[in-house]
Amino acid sequence: MTEAGLLKPIRDVGIVGYGAYIPRYRLPASEVARIWKDPAGVGPPGEKAVAGLDEDVITMSIEAARNAMSRATIDASSIRAVWVGSESHPYAVKPTSTVVAEAIGAVPNTQAADWEFACKAGTEAMQAAIGFVGSGMADYALSIGMDTAQGRPGDALEYTAGAGGAAFLLGPVEESLASIEVSYSFTTDTPDFFRRANEKYPVHGERFTGEPAYFKHISMAAEKIMSSTNSSPEDFSYAIFHQPNVKFPQRVAKSLGFTADQIKDGMLVSRIGNTYAGSAMVGLTAVLDVADPGERILLVSYGSGAGSDAFILTTTDQLPQRRNLALDTESYIKRRTEIDYATYARYRGKLVTK
C-alpha cells in the first residue's frame, strides 16, 4: 500500500514513445511591447511560437502523435486510448481526439476523448493513461497536451501565450524509454485564471495567479511526491515545472532546492512561450532528447483552477537509440521564422475581414 495520495498502478508503466511539435513562426516579446507601448519599451525577454494559418490543436497533435509513434515502433491498432488535453480545441463539440486517432491509424478499437484542465489537461490525460495501462485494461494509451494559447491583445498574457505541445504514448515499462515510478495530483478550487464559455480570451487574477495558485500547488505536489519517496532535489538530474513565464519556474525551483542546472534543459518558455497544456510536457520531451539512461526526472505541471500533477521518471537504456527515430524538440525550436505583430494578428484571427 502506498502512502495516502500517491498514485501507483498495479502494473509498472512507462513512456514508450514521445513526440514534440512546435510551429515555425516566432513573435518576439519586443513586438508586443512596441504595439502596446509598454512603459519600459521592451517587455520581457524572449519570443513565443505562433501557429500558422492552417494549424490548430488538431493538426499539431497529429504531428506530435506521429513523432511519438515513430519512437514507439508499435502498431497504432494496439492503442486503446487517444486523449488530448487543451484549452484550444478547434470545435466546442466534436472531439479533437477522434481526428488524431483516425490520422494515426488508431481507429476503431480505441477510446477517444478531449480533456480540459487549463494548463494541466495534458498531464491529467497522462495520469489517466497510467491508470489505464497500469490496470491491465490496455497496453497502450496516448496522452497529448497541446495548445494555441489565447491571450487578449494588450494583456500581459500576450507576451508569452505560445503554441506547441507534446504527445506521450504510455505502455508497459519493459518497452519504455522512461519508466514512471510514481505520480501524484494536488487539487483545490482556486479561481486564478479562467475563460467563460463562448469567450475568446481568458481572464486572470493578476498577482493572485502567483502565491495561492502556481506556487502553492506546484510546491505542495513536488514536496509530497519527494517526501513520500524519500527523495530530495539532489536525487534528480532534471526537473521540469510548468512555465507561464521565465520567473515563476525559476523561483519555484529555487524554493524547492533545485539548481539552475537541473531545470535548464526543460526550460523553453523564453524561446517558444507558454504553450499552456503543452508547457510542462514539451519541457519533458526536450529533457528526454538529451538525458542519459538511468537519470531521474521530476515533472510538475500546473493548471489554473487549480491543480498540479507530479511525476517521477527514470530514463531507460532504450532511450538513446529510439529517440533518434523522430525529430527532436530542438529541431522544431530552431526551425524559426520571425514575424511582426501585424502578421501575428493575421495568423491568429485577430483581424476582422468580414
Add this chain to the structure above:
Amino acid sequence: MEVSRHWRLNKQRYSLVGEVCPHCEHKLFPPRDICPDCGEDARDLFEFSGKGSVYSFTTVSQAPAGFEESVPYTVAIVQLDEGPLVTAQLTDLGDKPVEIGTPVEMVTRKLRSDGDQGMLIYGYKFRPAFAA
C-alpha cells in the same frame, strides 16, 4: 454542408492512404480501384511515406471560395517517392524560395472551414523536408 463527401475521404486526406496493385505493384493515389498501369483490379490499401519532391508549382493570388484567407499561397504537383503525382498546397515555406526538385514531406493541416458553423476540413499539404 457536405459532411459525407469529406468523411469518405478521411483516410486518403489525413494520411495519404492510396492503393497498390496486387498484379504489377503500381502505387495509386488517389485510390481508384483500377490500376492505370495494367488495367487490373487494385483495391489493396497502401499508406504512402509522405516523402516526395516538387515536380512543379505556382502561386495562387486569386483564390477559389473557401481559400481567400490564405492568399497568396503556393500549390504544387508533388512527385511522391513511390511514384504518383499529387496536387497539394505547400506550407511552412519560411524564407527559402520553392524550386523544382525541392524535397518535401506530407503534413496534415487545416485545408479550409465550411463557413463559421460548418465543419473544419483537414488534409494533406507538403512542407520543405526537415534536414534531420
